[in-house]
Amino acid sequence: MLRVPIAMPVVVETTPSVRLPTRVALLRKRRGWFFGLSGDQFVKYVFQGNAMVSIIVLGLITFTIFKDAVGFLPMNHANLVVYRVAGLEYVDLYRSQVTAHSAISRYLASVRSHQLDILTKQEGLAPAAAMARLAGFDQFANSFADTINEQETLLGTMTDLVTAVKERQKVAEDLVEAKRNLLAARRGATAERAAALQKEVDAITPEVIDFKAEIQPLRALKPDLTKANATQVAAMKALVAVPPKFSDPELNRQMAKFQGFVAGYFTEMETTAQKMAAWDQNRPIGWWESFTAYAFGREWVTASFWQDWYGVIPLLTGSLLISFIALLIALPLGVAAAVYVNQVARPAEQKFIKPYIEFISAIPSVVLGFFGIAMLGETLRRLSQWPALDWVPGFPMAERLNATTAACLLALMAIPTIFSLAEDAINNVPRSFKEASLALGATRLQTTLRIIVPAALSGIMAAILLGFGRVIGETMVVLLCAGNRIQIPDFSAGVGVIFQPVHTMTGIIAQEMGEVVRNSIHYRALFMVGVVLFLISLLINWLAQKIVRRYRIVAT
Amino acid sequence: MRAISVAPAAPVDAAVRAIIEIDDIDFHYGPARALHDITLNIKERQVTAFIGPSGCGKSTLLRCLNRMNDLIDGARVTAGQIRIDGVNIYDPRVDAIELRKRVGMVFQKSNPFPKSIYDNITYGLRIQGEKNKGRLDEVVERSLRGAALWDEVKDRLHESALGMSGGQQQRLCIARAIAVEPEIILMDEPCSALDPIATAKVEELIHELKKQFTIVIVTHNMQQAARCSDRTAFFYLGKLIEFADTRTIFMNPANPQTEAYVSGRFG
Numbered sequence: 001m002l003r004v005p006i007a008m009p010v011v012v013e014t015t016p017s018v019r020l021p022t023r024v025a026l027l028r029k030r031r032g033w034f035f036g037l038s039g040d041q042f043v044k045y046v047f048q049g050n051a052m053v054s055i056i057v058l059g060l061i062t063f064t065i066f067k068d069a070v071g072f073l074p075m076n077h078a079n080l081v082v083y084r085v086a087g088l089e090y091v092d093l094y095r096s097q098v099t100a101h102s103a104i105s106r107y108l109a110s111v112r113s114h115q116l117d118i119l120t121k122q123e124g125l126a127p128a129a130a131m132a133r134l135a136g137f138d139q140f141a142n143s144f145a146d147t148i149n150e151q152e153t154l155l156g157t158m159t160d161l162v163t164a165v166k167e168r169q170k171v172a173e174d175l176v177e178a179k180r181n182l183l184a185a186r187r188g189a190t191a192e193r194a195a196a197l198q199k200e201v202d203a204i205t206p207e208v209i210d211f212k213a214e215i216q217p218l219r220a221l222k223p224d225l226t227k228a229n230a231t232q233v234a235a236m237k238a239l240v241a242v243p244p245k246f247s248d249p250e251l252n253r254q255m256a257k258f259q260g261f262v263a264g265y266f267t268e269m270e271t272t273a274q275k276m277a278a279w280d281q282n283r284p285i286g287w288w289e290s291f292t293a294y295a296f297g298r299e300w301v302t303a304s305f306w307q308d309w310y311g312v313i314p315l316l317t318g319s320l321l322i323s324f325i326a327l328l329i330a331l332p333l334g335v336a337a338a339v340y341v342n343q344v345a346r347p348a349e350q351k352f353i354k355p356y357i358e359f360i361s362a363i364p365s366v367v368l369g370f371f372g373i374a375m376l377g378e379t380l381r382r383l384s385q386w387p388a389l390d391w392v393p394g395f396p397m398a399e400r401l402n403a404t405t406a407a408c409l410l411a412l413m414a415i416p417t418i419f420s421l422a423e424d425a426i427n428n429v430p431r432s433f434k435e436a437s438l439a440l441g442a443t444r445l446q447t448t449l450r451i452i453v454p455a456a457l458s459g460i461m462a463a464i465l466l467g468f469g470r471v472i473g474e475t476m477v478v479l480l481c482a483g484n485r486i487q488i489p490d491f492s493a494g495v496g497v498i499f500q501p502v503h504t505m506t507g508i509i510a511q512e513m514g515e516v517v518r519n520s521i522h523y524r525a526l527f528m529v530g531v532v533l534f535l536i537s538l539l540i541n542w543l544a545q546k547i548v549r550r551y552r553i554v555a556t
Numbered sequence: 557m558r559a560i561s562v563a564p565a566a567p568v569d570a571a572v573r574a575i576i577e578i579d580d581i582d583f584h585y586g587p588a589r590a591l592h593d594i595t596l597n598i599k600e601r602q603v604t605a606f607i608g609p610s611g612c613g614k615s616t617l618l619r620c621l622n623r624m625n626d627l628i629d630g631a632r633v634t635a636g637q638i639r640i641d642g643v644n645i646y647d648p649r650v651d652a653i654e655l656r657k658r659v660g661m662v663f664q665k666s667n668p669f670p671k672s673i674y675d676n677i678t679y680g681l682r683i684q685g686e687k688n689k690g691r692l693d694e695v696v697e698r699s700l701r702g703a704a705l706w707d708e709v710k711d712r713l714h715e716s717a718l719g720m721s722g723g724q725q726q727r728l729c730i731a732r733a734i735a736v737e738p739e740i741i742l743m744d745e746p747c748s749a750l751d752p753i754a755t756a757k758v759e760e761l762i763h764e765l766k767k768q769f770t771i772v773i774v775t776h777n778m779q780q781a782a783r784c785s786d787r788t789a790f791f792y793l794g795k796l797i798e799f800a801d802t803r804t805i806f807m808n809p810a811n812p813q814t815e816a817y818v819s820g821r822f823g
Contacts, residue, residue, distance in 0.1 A: 347629070432667035436729070439624060440680040440736060441657030450683065455670050 072524035077290035175206035310525040318502030325407035334418030361416035369480030394496025406482040418467040425459020462544040475506040580636035605785035612791040622659035660733035666725035668717035680736035703731035723754025
């Protein structure tokens with residue numbers, strides 16, 4: 001028989017301790033601990049102060065970046081104005097025609113190498129014999145290439161003319177700048193020194209260039225251009241009328257294509273002539289254009305003897321391409337690892353895997369970049385040269401360092417971010433969901449895929465976004481491993497585009513910021529790139545927060 | 557002794573088949589022994605209540621019946637057998653997934669999935685591969701009617717289940733459990749988070765469900781046990797102290813501990 005426990009009040013005799021009357025205790029003043037501040041107050045002020053300093057510093061950084069970046073717009077405007085008034089734009093119109101012609105010549109060269117292939121491989125001719133067979137074609141190709149000679153000479157003359165004008169403009173600008181500096185130095189100097197400076201200033205007389213007059217020689221070349229065009233058209237038509245014949249149908253098809261190119265060239269020649277006639281030296285350049293030339297500019301050319309272009313598109317596409325590939329790799333790995341560790345792994349495995357993955361983020365990115373150059377790039381290239389993998393688009397890869405090399409390493413860096421955040425999200429799914437699902441006879445896999453992952457989806461999405469932020473902001477790895485070719489990747493190559501070298505926004509800042517002249521247009525253009533990065537990060541963080549808030553499940 | 561109203565329970569027929577036979581069960585959480593030599597039979601289409609103070613092992617025993625304890629590290633049955641329809645459910649040949657399809661469970665806190673009402677009900681069938689829309693619709697209506705919820709939610713089947721009231725959520729969980737047509741439904745303090753009106757509805761529902769299902773309910777509320785159950789088991793410190801008709805347990809307990817507990821003197 002068990003006894004029923006019944007709680008009884010226990011009475012113990014004690015002497016009451018001496019204590020202050022409540023009304024005294026309530027009104028008692030707390031003694032100061034540090035300059036009259038209590039401990040709580042002191043800690044509070046310290047933290048407030050720290051927070052304030054961080055906010056002010058962040059604000060200052062943001063302000064400085066934006067201030068320097070905004071200064072880019074008037075400078076780029078001036079840059080574009082000179083491009084027009086000094087006639088560079090006019091010459092570039094003509095240059096495009098010449099470039100089109102050489103593209104056709106290159107096409108002929110590719111036809112030739114194709115034919116050579118056929119002769120040596122299919123017909124088994126010795127190289128010397130094959131060359132002899134090609135002599136007729138070579139003569140044709142050479143005469144075709146020669147039809148551009150006159151234009152090239154004219155283009156050279158025009159280039160020299162406008163380069164000289166631009167050069168003088170540059171000198172004049174520098175002098176104006178020097179004068180401004182001297183005047184600034186005069187302020188606050190002694191009277192004697194000021195007089196000397198004034199004398200120096202007076203000695204400087206920057207040339208005022210009359211662009212209209214300067215480009216007269218350029219305009220004067222017009223009859224020559226027309227004449228050259230006419231001769232060229234006649235010569236080309238005569239050539240094309242008797243094209244070389246091939247026995248191979250494929251080559252004949254290529255020659256037909258060549259004929260098409262030539263016809264296209266003739267129309268282009270006409271439109272170019274029209275454009276050049278319509279070109280107006282004095283057409284004003286809108287302020288908006290100085291922005292669009294940046295935001296939609298397809299070229300980033302700096303320190304060029306001809307014309308500098310600051311277009312962000314090649315860098316932006318490079319950054320986005322790399323980030324996209326990196327995410328494509330990191331996303332399945334990171335999320336799958338998170339699901340595995342949280343749902344499947346035994347505690348012992350968890351204890352090993354979690355710190356291990358998180359350790360990856362502790363590797364300095366320069367070390368990873370070094371590894372990319374020394375090992376990964378070469379390994380990937382060797383792999384791509386393996387004949388069994390020829391079917392992969394873009395294989396064998398032309399460059400050892402390319403978007404994919406960098407993206408592999410970036411993926412490695414994004415995995416810890418995606419893994420940790422996704423694992424947290426999965427961990428935050430209430431346990432009761434899992435129990436409910438299992439109690440209905442679901443397997444563990446079904447529970448994970450149908451209940452837990454969907455319930456954690458908002459967190460996983462945020463993890464992916466923040467992983468993307470990590471990737472697009474990374475600098476060292478892309479600078480070392482992305483190949484750094486400033487060009488919009490050729491998306492016509494299909495999937496093979498991922499093996500092209502690219503340059504990135506972060507990489508260009510790191511690479512060029514150290515070498516540019518302070519406050520020059522190039523310097524400010526780099527700040528503009530920084531602003532784009534800043535805005536992208538802002539957008540990503542904002543989106544991630546929004547997703548998490550919007551789809552947060554109320555834990556039941 | 558306080559008067560307790562005991563519902564006129566179905567006459568306990570000794571001939572009714574025992575669907576669950578718990579035979580001398582010992583259970584351990586790691587080194588700690590949670591159940592001592594429990595033996596009891598649960599009869600088909602009756603409501604059996606487990607009562608007892610916190611920590612007495614009643615929930616543990618309940619979770620042994622559909623092997624939910626398998627999910628807890630270090631928790632295991634160390635001796636004895638539990639037979640459902642004559643099969644030892646801890647036999648290695650038994651598939652716990654199939655077992656849980658036959659032994660449904662309703663938890664203490666309502667735990668609908670963050671999906672629509674419709675998707676909550678059909679989840680159990682969908683994971684079994686049921687895709688026929690007509691059949692799913694039919695099951696949703698039948699289960700919701702069975703859980704006395706149909707009239708309240710029929711116009712918002714595709715809205716989130718998390719937008720329902722607490723009582724509705726709990727009845728949804730019951731509907732979800734009966735949608736897969738189990739044999740047995742385990743209820744782990746299903747009303748402890750509900751207000752008296754919602755509780756009354758769930759209790760009414762238990763009466764209805766008894767016609768089709770065998771129900772095992774764990775409760776802290778002795779009135780509830782008295783109102784809903786046919787037979788009651790009283791546990792204390794991991795031991796089964798007394799198991800008898802509900803009427804006997806509340807009116808004429810054999811054990812003084814049982815009497816002390818049901819009359820509210822401890823626990």
